[in-house]
Amino acid sequence: MRTAYSVETVRNAERALMALLPEGTLMQRAAAGLAAACAGLLDRVYGARVVLLVGSGDNGGDALYAGARLARRGAGVTAALLSPDRTHAGGLRALRAAGGRAVPAADAAPLLAGAALVVDGIVGIGGKGGLRPDAAGLVRAVEQSGTPVVAVDLPSGVDADTGEVHGPAVRAHATVTFGAYKPGLLIDPAREHAGALRLVDIGLAPHLPPVPEAEALQHADVNALLPRPTAESDKYRRGVVGVAAGSARYPGAAVLAVAGALRGGAGAVRYVGPGTEAVVRHFPETLVSTGGPAKAGRVQAWVVGPGLGDGQEPRETVDEVLASGVPVLVDADGLRLLDHDAVRARTAPTLLTPHAGEAASLLGKPREEVESQRLASVRELAERLRATALLKGSTTLVASPDGAGPVRVNPTGTGWLATAGSGDVLSGVTGALLAAGLPPLDAASAGAYLHGLAARQAAPPPTASTVASTLPTAWRSITREP
Template structure:
């Protein structure tokens, strides 16, 4: 599990550790990890030219001590002091190692190999001070940038943008991941994130990201004496005369072998029978998937699914009917999962889509609390949130996953995991991870369509269970 903590949690853990260490030991530990990461990025540092952007806080000190390490290994290192003062011992260490302090000046890729952003730390206010922007923006993106802990200007605890922030090719963070490393839009500006372990004792993280080993533990495996009913039965209410393909795609996500049986109820019965002869008709289920392509039948399908009092994955057209008072009253505490994209969630919350996209973690949590159920907000980094505020952010996938019908496959997959016995938070999180991993495998760096994702799900699941 990749855990992302708040600034307050990190500061408390650092203070506890500092009380047990000699003075300066923690910053040297962090700076050494930073220096090694820069050396690895450059493929060696002898003769390389490094510019440090240094602010007054401890991350400026990290940059200075790392610069001293690099200078001792033969790099040409210069520091720009951008906010009037710098970490005194770090500055002395840099000068002692042969590094220089210079005024900001024009740079080009021909004159420097890497710029290290140590201006604002995790406790800094979002946005760039004008004097930093004036000095840095003319060189930004023309030269490789390495961020110390977090790119300057980001909102560390939310992943939101407030004004101007820098972008990094590599972010070297310490002790634990921070929320902005996982949550968009800031996560997209962190580049590759490398974690340096400091030995912090941390509380449970409010934001997590499942890794392959976590999903492997969650994927249901049949017992020796299992039969199709004990493995879980998932029902799919999807498709319509206008959108029969939605039924096929939702079923393709559900019929991956994770559940013992798939039932279908809807108006696309003939094409379903032709492509999925193993799918049967109405009957008892342990979970429903409802809404994908249901068009004008969406409300009735939703009501019928909720009447069974089993967990329901509510997707697409069905989401538009959640605010009817009698429907809303049946939601909380029943194990349901909502799977909107930003546009659908904007309609549900009467918000602006651009605002949803600018604050996905916030709005996923807000929707989960509002409806009393788990919410999966689809996006480049899909967010899964509980009514209590726990969140998981998915990091698998490919930009080509933004394709018609992919959400139908995901809804079916989550429904199968629910029917097999996973709780809603785990089913949604594992489903998003598997969905993204299958898309990456299917595309192999190139374009995909939704059916490709479904076809590659069994291969991804086999790889996990064999491992």
């Protein structure tokens, strides 16, 4: 599992560790890891031209010391100094002693075109509010050159704590971060700027708290969460999920939600809605009901909302599902129709799965604000409605209703999921995991992970249907079951 900590937490851990070590040890550890990563990205170190973008902070010092290591191996290293009078003195001496040189940042543009690698040490993890004009101009020049960039700790211009990007920011091919991941490295829009991530262990772990700000599950974590049937299992032990979805206009939403539920491991699916004919035609194993949700029979969780449409009858369906005493997942049209007070009053768990536009409507704020402040938005939504919230998007995030614990970040998302009906499949597979007994945070995290992995493994360009049909393949790749 990748765990991410806030800037303040990392700074506190660094201070605690530095008090136990000789002066400069931590920077040398970081520089050694950074130099090794840079060397790995070069075809060869000897003779390679490397440009360091050096600001006034410790990130600039890391870059200078790493540059000195590369220069000692025969690289031609030039440091472009944004603040020559405030450059890390020890790092600059080390670079010059190793044969490197330094120039003002204003003279850096001609050097970029012939460089094999650029090392971004402009701003550290404490940077806020975007880059100053001189730094922004240098970043634009780097982007125009097309030279690969390695960011030191995080790309300059992104917010380490929130993942926000204010104005120009470095787009790195790789980011070498020290001691711990920072939330902004895992969360868009900043994640798009980070490239491949490499964590350098500098000894912080004993000084970090047990609960991070954010965490991203990996295969092993999801494997531990996924339910497996035993010899004593029946459909109820495996989990029966009710699906209230679809309409005359959107029958496909019902089919896709049922597909996600069946291929997400449900013991059985009970379907309620006007899409019965289409659902049974595609999935004859579905149990259908002609009455409302209360008359559908025994279920361990409900999925409500995909393709319901508008009107009094869909609203009553949502109300009836919310009145049940089992976990409920609300998606799509259900999010527009739900009574906020009814959600807050529920004693059984509720999971909301909006995309940015739906979350904006629930929060009463512009969509652009939700997209640029994804971490804050998912936390606010969960706390305001006292429900687990899964915010879909380029980075899918999951937050607990009480605001406690880390926000889960899904690492398997792909742009191929930007296709009609993919959210209905996600609702189905996540609902199946809820019915199997997973807590909402785990069900949402594992469901999003499976969903994203299936989209990556489906033959491109995938549709929602092919994502659903690839879910068993994704499941097997995680569990390694035959």
